[in-house]
Amino acid sequence: MASSMIPELQKTFEKTWAYEMNQQLKEMFQAKASKERLDVVKSLMACKQKPRAFICAFVLEMKGYFDRMESLNMIFDAELSINIILSGLQANYNQFVLSYQINGKKTLIMELYSLLQTAEQGIKKSDVPSTSAAPVLAVGHNAKKRKTSHSN
Template sequence: MSTSTGDVADQTSTNNNSNFTLLSILTKEKLIGPNYMDWMRNLKIILQYEGKEYVLDKSLLKIDKSTATPGEQPAYKQHYDDATNVICIMVTTMVPELQKFYEDYYPYEMCLDLVEKFHKKLHQERYDVVKALMACKLHDGEYVCNHVQRMQRYVERLEKLNVSFEKELSIDMVLNSLPPRYDQFVLTYHLDNTETMLTQLHNLLLITESGMKKNHVPSVTSATVLAIVQSSGNKKEDRSSTKLEGKGRCWII
């Protein structure tokens, strides 16, 4: 079956357009350091499409042409050509400071250095944020609004560091951070077994806090919590997100 010149040209044009589209994804957000994880993920997607991802994991070893087998020479040339193409993509999608530093590297050696520079730093940052999140406690005199929003910022930062948080886990961590005077609130909240978003929990705590201050009571009764939860359950909420709305402000429903 013969292929016309026009068909070949169309196929080549399609491939070039696809390559340009994929590369544009990477160039939208150049590597600056803290975005290393996102940048590397996009890079691997592009190289998987091109069939060249192997150059990130395999060092380019020089061969002695005088003793190389007939199969080794073309394999080396293919690896060399692919590595050259990939290094151009990697360097092009970096900020100028990193371009100058890595312009003479090959992909495999560059990946090792990038892991040392940025991936380990991100791992340390992830550990620090997790530690801070787990240590969060609502202290006497602190507004529950500020407390919950601080925990939410930690959750959002972890999500940016590729740590996935289930809705229930975020809520459990907030409940665990409350002082003993909220024990009855937590107990009744669990007994009610109502599916609640973090935004709703935030508003429940605001209402509870307001009632405790108004009545000058050290804790909240089960009847109060049940009434609040049932009242909140009758309101429609957007369940598409666990993020707090209205940063810097406290919303009461």
């Protein structure tokens, strides 16, 4: 165990039993891990899809946060992870979110990612104005008001 440490730590734990070494190391690094977990949770909860950003970047950023949390022994179940991702989507994905919830199918993050890519293609197609449609011109009638005189 000591051979994998930097020389300074090796000297510190030179005459320490493995159990004691483990306890002291936990104490040394526990506070740092706790702060890092808090920082990652803050970043995760503040993460929202940027306007006009591709869904790929957003989902991979969120997955990175979940993976980091897992490495810090804080694991979110798949359903909670999916709900957090869905809550960070832009408003133009509301129809997708509604359909996803109605469907009730349980998916993993990468399966959701694939579904979101398909939805993104549909959203981008609907955002492009059609060039084949004739423009609509509204013509209004501009009637002049006449002054009326009231004679007594």
